[in-house]
Amino acid sequence: SAVISQKPSRDICQRGTSLTIQCQVDSQVTMMFWYRQQPGQSLTLIATANQGSEATYESGFVIDKFPISRPNLTFSTLTVSNMSPEDSSIYLCSVTRGTGETDTQYFGPGTRLTVL
């Protein structure tokens, strides 16, 4: 398994500001993933963060809006930039553990963001 922590657990922010979310894993992993869960919706993958290289973003998500850092193998940050009320969501980071088809994804507790 994996133990993942996120900071902050929740925040209320003003429109136009930015928030950086931190994700810490209990041991080294190659890839870390960032997901968004909008109210009443399921999870959508934002990007995959590899250590030492630029993050890979999914369709509909761009680096200017969601810059990601991955300074080492146990830590990553996601910034939500120039926020609007539509960014109100739960943001979750996850990692994969296992081998091949047995790869299991483990999730952090999430950061609940409300933008006013």
Next chain:
Amino acid sequence: KQEVTQIPAALSVPEGENLVLNCSFTDSAIYNLQWFRQDPGKGLTSLLLIQSSQREQTSGRLNASLDKSSGRSTLYIAASQPGDSATYLCAVGSGGGNKLTFGTGTQLKVEL
């Protein structure tokens, strides 16, 4: 593009009932399928993972099946308890299993 749907969206049952949650996906070329549980204010907890070559997996009162050819998976919960109340999500793995496409979820309430 993979699409994952879960039926029903919400379910309320009395304690002790056996129940089945359904998940369907459009692209059968999957790497694996994972069932998660999500509790309010908490992250996701992995319940079961089924590899693409497997038909089912069991853990305690939970049994998950996979039929790739028909694009379906079911999660069977035996002898449901109030503590089982949560949202259940299925997620289909592709791209070596690292990329998950999530279903819409089933919100389960087990009443005393």
